[in-house]
Amino acid sequence: xxxxxxxxxxxxxxxxxxxxxxxxxxxxxxxxxxxxxxxxxxxxxxxxxxxxxxxxxxxxxxxxxxxxxxxxxxxxxxxxxxxxxxxxxxxxxxxxxxxxxxxxxxxxxxxxxxxxxxxxxxxxxxxxxxxxxxxxxxxxxxxxxxxxxxxxxxxxxxxxxxxxxxxxxxxxxxxxxxxxxxxxxxxx
Numbered sequence: 760x761x762x763x764x765x766x767x768x769x770x771x772x773x774x775x776x777x778x779x780x781x782x783x784x785x786x787x788x789x790x791x792x793x794x795x796x797x798x799x800x801x802x803x804x805x806x807x808x809x810x811x812x813x814x815x816x817x818x819x820x821x822x823x824x825x826x827x828x829x830x831x832x833x834x835x836x837x838x839x840x841x842x843x844x845x846x847x848x849x850x851x852x853x854x855x856x857x858x859x860x861x862x863x864x865x866x867x868x869x870x871x872x873x874x875x876x877x878x879x880x881x882x883x884x885x886x887x888x889x890x891x892x893x894x895x896x897x898x899x900x901x902x903x904x905x906x907x908x909x910x911x912x913x914x915x916x917x918x919x920x921x922x923x924x925x926x927x928x929x930x931x932x933x934x935x936x937x938x939x940x941x942x943x944x945x946x947x
Contacts (some may be wrong), residue, residue, distance in 0.1 A: 923942060
């Protein structure tokens with residue numbers, strides 16, 4: 760409660776702060792500045808990757824890292840905060856992790872046309888079925904809106920690229936074995 764009261768009482772600029780705000784300048788240590796320089800260099804390098812559709816997501820990582828480092832510093836000392844190496848490292852690590860997660864998730868949705876969109880849609884469905892995979896019957900029912908030839912082409916692309924494995928699964932009951940599609944990184 761005392762921390763909340765201290766924040767409430769803290770008014771840089773005195774009693775006229777509401778009329779004439781004077782923002783507090785928070786200093787950054789040399790070590791923190793070096794962390795931010797390294798983050799900027801890493802982001803610039805990632806932006807240069809022409810094969811990455813998500814390269815532009817790295818443009819504001821340094822700015823976001825600085826903002827979170829400021830939040831970290833103010834959380835530690837709300838009256839005289841200092842952005843030090845710990846704050847800079849925490850902010851940049853968190854932003855980098857979140858940006859990597861975002862780019863990974865985005866890769867499954869960014870497409871270069873209708874055919875590519877259909878490939879990614881089928882891949883996501885097979886991936887969503889988990890380790891047990893998706894049977895051919897399930898796949899046909901789920902994607903009955905896609906013509907048979909296009910569906911076969913999509914499966915062929917996924918299998919030939921090594922992203923999906925095609926397996927034959929024996930039935931416990933009397934019946935024909937079924938074809939199952941499994942994302943290759945989930946296969947045992």
